[in-house]
Amino acid sequence: MKKHRQYMIALAMAAAASSPWRIMNKGTGDSSKDGGWYRINNVSEDPSKPLEVEIYDEIGTWGVTSKQFVDELKAADDGQRNIVIAINSIGGEMGDGFAIHNALLRLGERVTARIDGFALSSAGVVAMGAHRVQMHDNAMLMMHNPWTFAAGDSEEFRKIADIMDQMVEGIVASFKHRTLNVDDAELRRMINAETWLTAQEAKDQGFVDEVLTGAGSVSNASSLRILNRYNNMPAAVKAQMANPPADPPEPEPEPEPEADPPDMVALAALATAECAKAGIADQAQVIIQASGLKDEASVRAAVKQAKDVRALCIMAKQPDLAPGFIKDGLTPDVARGKLFDKLVASSGQVEISNHPAVDDQPAPSVKAVNPSAVYAARRNKNASKGAQA
Numbered sequence: 001m002k003k004h005r006q007y008m009i010a011l012a013m014a015a016a017a018s019s020p021w022r023i024m025n026k027g028t029g030d031s032s033k034d035g036g037w038y039r040i041n042n043v044s045e046d047p048s049k050p051l052e053v054e055i056y057d058e059i060g061t062w063g064v065t066s067k068q069f070v071d072e073l074k075a076a077d078d079g080q081r082n083i084v085i086a087i088n089s090i091g092g093e094m095g096d097g098f099a100i101h102n103a104l105l106r107l108g109e110r111v112t113a114r115i116d117g118f119a120l121s122s123a124g125v126v127a128m129g130a131h132r133v134q135m136h137d138n139a140m141l142m143m144h145n146p147w148t149f150a151a152g153d154s155e156e157f158r159k160i161a162d163i164m165d166q167m168v169e170g171i172v173a174s175f176k177h178r179t180l181n182v183d184d185a186e187l188r189r190m191i192n193a194e195t196w197l198t199a200q201e202a203k204d205q206g207f208v209d210e211v212l213t214g215a216g217s218v219s220n221a222s223s224l225r226i227l228n229r230y231n232n233m234p235a236a237v238k239a240q241m242a243n244p245p246a247d248p249p250e251p252e253p254e255p256e257p258e259a260d261p262p263d264m265v266a267l268a269a270l271a272t273a274e275c276a277k278a279g280i281a282d283q284a285q286v287i288i289q290a291s292g293l294k295d296e297a298s299v300r301a302a303v304k305q306a307k308d309v310r311a312l313c314i315m316a317k318q319p320d321l322a323p324g325f326i327k328d329g330l331t332p333d334v335a336r337g338k339l340f341d342k343l344v345a346s347s348g349q350v351e352i353s354n355h356p357a358v359d360d361q362p363a364p365s366v367k368a369v370n371p372s373a374v375y376a377a378r379r380n381k382n383a384s385k386g387a388q389a
Contacts (some may be wrong), residue, residue: 050082059092066096091121100171101129135199135208144194180206267293308332
């Protein structure tokens with residue numbers, strides 16, 4: 001049975017890796033301000049204390065993958081210390097969630113997952129990979145079916161549906177790595193119904209080993225925005241959405257030493273060349289303004305962001321939106337969310353046609369024949385022949 005569950009997770013991960021679509025939560029939240037969704041603490045300060053890993057944002061955002069997470073965890077782990085995975089996340093990429101779940105399984109009894117706030121969707125899958133699971137009494141665990149959005153023909157949508165079904169099997173197998181007090185049918189019902197569990201409910205059903213008192217926080221201000229897309233969200237969570245915690249004040253930045261002024265001409269030329277190479281030559285002026293021509297890294301980052309946004313618009317079959325998104329300085333995550341909202345808004349007005357696309361170029365005109373002109377030309381020709389004879 002254990003080998004079967006591992007096989008189902010591997011199958012679901014392979015399906016995710018081979019698909020051009022993201023399998024994820026219901027939409028994309030705001031990314032964290034520090035540019036990452038996890039942080040590893042106490043790497044070397046005190047070897048007698050556990051290594052603590054915080055997953056406090058949407059898994060898989062900011063271009064940071066599960067491979068980077070696992071590689072960094074391996075580098076910090078000495079093979080002896082206990083490891084605590086502190087979770088407060090709305091979830092994220094299912095493929096990354098499966099990979100982290102399996103990495104924690106391999107570490108064995110040294111790993112404890114501690115749910116500090118939210119463990120929703122793939123974040124819950126991550127927690128189930130730990131040998132022991134703790135959950136604060138004011139935290140929430142949620143399981144549901146995987147979710148995605150895509151564009152394509154009917155065959156592509158059938159493939160997506162098959163992939164989604166395989167993902168469900170991976171989710172079921174992940175939760176069954178725990179010794180649960182619910183059978184397979186009930187677990188599948190809970191996943192299909194989008195089930196939210198308090199700490200005590202999760203413990204009673206075997207998802208959690210220990211309920212912790214106080215000190216937790218069901219808050220993730222950068223991600224609360226997308227939670228209104230869930231169907232069965234508890235009233236307590238809805239109330240917190242209405243009054244999200246205020247962001248802490250930004251610390252005063254330290255003055256930076258003065259640097260040599262950049263070569264503006266060279267940087268402008270670089271921006272123009274990179275835009276042409278990326279197929280967005282018409283956006284060169286926008287890139288120059290967006291990067292401020294501060295340095296080469298800023299120019300290349302602005303070009304990459306614009307290129308990624310354009311690729312998303314093309315994939316969503318909305319290429320006309322790309323120039324506006326690039327001009328507004330939208331990140332790929334924000335652009336993806338806007339494209340998703342547009343697809344949802346227009347989903348009831350989709351026209352399906354088997355006719356080929358109409359060429360935008362006007363059809364060539366054909367000059368009408370003038371019978372009088374033809375007759376006159378023939379008469380003149382015959383007259384010329386008579387004169388020569």
